[in-house]
Amino acid sequence: MHHDYHRPRSLTEALELARQTPAARFVAGGTDLLVALRKRRISPPPALISLRSIPELRGIEAGERLRIGAATPLTDIADHPRVREHFAALARAVEVIGSRQIRNAATLGGNLCNASPAADTAPALLVHDACVELASEGGTREVPLASFLLGRGETALRAGEVLGAVLLEPVAAARSLFLRKGRTAMDLAIASVAVRWVLRDGRARSVRVAAGAVAPVALRLGPLEELLEGARLEEMCSGDLLERVRAAAREPIAPISDLRASAEYRSLLTGVLAARAVESLARGERATAGGAR
Ligand SMILES: Cc1cc2nc3c(=O)[nH]c(=O)nc-3n(C[C@H](O)[C@H](O)[C@H](O)COP(=O)(O)OP(=O)(O)OC[C@H]3O[C@@H](n4cnc5c(N)ncnc54)[C@H](O)[C@@H]3O)c2cc1C
Numbered sequence: 294m295h296h297d298y299h300r301p302r303s304l305t306e307a308l309e310l311a312r313q314t315p316a317a318r319f320v321a322g323g324t325d326l327l328v329a330l331r332k333r334r335i336s337p338p339p340a341l342i343s344l345r346s347i348p349e350l351r352g353i354e355a356g357e358r359l360r361i362g363a364a365t366p367l368t369d370i371a372d373h374p375r376v377r378e379h380f381a382a383l384a385r386a387v388e389v390i391g392s393r394q395i396r397n398a399a400t401l402g403g404n405l406c407n408a409s410p411a412a413d414t415a416p417a418l419l420v421h422d423a424c425v426e427l428a429s430e431g432g433t434r435e436v437p438l439a440s441f442l443l444g445r446g447e448t449a450l451r452a453g454e455v456l457g458a459v460l461l462e463p464v465a466a467a468r469s470l471f472l473r474k475g476r477t478a479m480d481l482a483i484a485s486v487a488v489r490w491v492l493r494d495g496r497a498r499s500v501r502v503a504a505g506a507v508a509p510v511a512l513r514l515g516p517l518e519e520l521l522e523g524a525r526l527e528e529m530c531s532g533d534l535l536e537r538v539r540a541a542a543r544e545p546i547a548p549i550s551d552l553r554a555s556a557e558y559r560s561l562l563t564g565v566l567a568a569r570a571v572e573s574l575a576r577g578e579r580a581t582a583g584g585a586r
Contacts (some may be wrong), residue, residue, distance in 0.1 A: 297340040324400035363402025382469035386417035411481040415511035416503035420489040457461040486566040507546040516542040529575035539564035
């Protein structure tokens with residue numbers, strides 16, 4: 294493997310290098326890219342541009358919105374108090390990725406730009422209504438995550454553009470949860486589900502549900518969101534509603550069969566995970582409310 298390796302110290306420098314060598318690839322933690330190169334799944338690019346030493350791309354800023362730099366290691370995200378407080382689904386999704394060594398190197402931007410259908414952070418960020426900031430020499434633009442993830446390995450990134458940050462708006466009283474199943478702890482998800490709602494007068498509002506690994510990209514589960522919108526906590530712990538949750542969760546997905554699981558199993562699992570996520574989030578809320586009384 295022979296290629297130039299650049300380690301720019303600023304975003305301007307990185308974007309300049311990308312313009313000079315259009316076929317160059319950005320690399321952050323390298324846990325996807327270097328593995329793909331080693332296994333010869335992709336042809337070696339003429340140059341690698343490392344994003345690890347660019348201050349603008351690293352770290353978490355807690356302003357009105359939380360701004361997570363794309364090259365922030367996953368460990369820092371899982372440990373951040375604001376992430377844990379307001380974005381539990383994301384914190385959990387990050388925590389289950391690979392091993393601690395992987396999470397120390399791997400970045401949030403890499404997980405999204407690699408655009409694997411099984412990327413764990415994608416469904417979590419979808420339920421948090423995340424936006425992404427894309428930077429190029431022409432300036433920056435912001436797009437909702439759903440418009441960024443276009444297909445298996447496909448994103449809205451244009452040539453010479455870099456993912457700069459993920460933007461998250463805290464929502465008062467929002468609760469969320471992420472669940473997934475892989476064959477083993479270190480394996481990619483066979484299916485994953487994230488749920489978020491805001492509890493108002495004992496009812497779930499602004500419900501968001503998303504699934505991963507069961508379509509070319511992580512996707513929101515519209516029929517299930519409609520079913521749960523306005524539902525009471527007690528209902529969400531009842532067999533009746535949970536049966537309908539299992540069915541609704543499977544409607545919009547399009548799973549494939551591969552070495553990890555069959556399409557049929559992925560579909561069943563999505564229903565099971567969705568029901569488990571809804572019930573467990575509802576039970577958690579009831580316990581909290583009970584304790585406060
Ligand atoms: C043993 C092992 C276990 C794993 N387990 C999981 C798991 O459980 N769940 C999971 O989701 N993933 C898993 N992964 C995959 C991987 O670790 C994650 O996807 C990780 O977040 C990738 O981040 P990175 O910084 O290493 O990306 P890189 O490998 O550095 O980059 C990935 C891709 O994104 C591009 N890129 C990176 N950053 C940017 C940017 N800011 N702007 C534009 N393009 C960019 C690169 O050019 C490349 O194409 C695992 C990997 C390994 C090796």
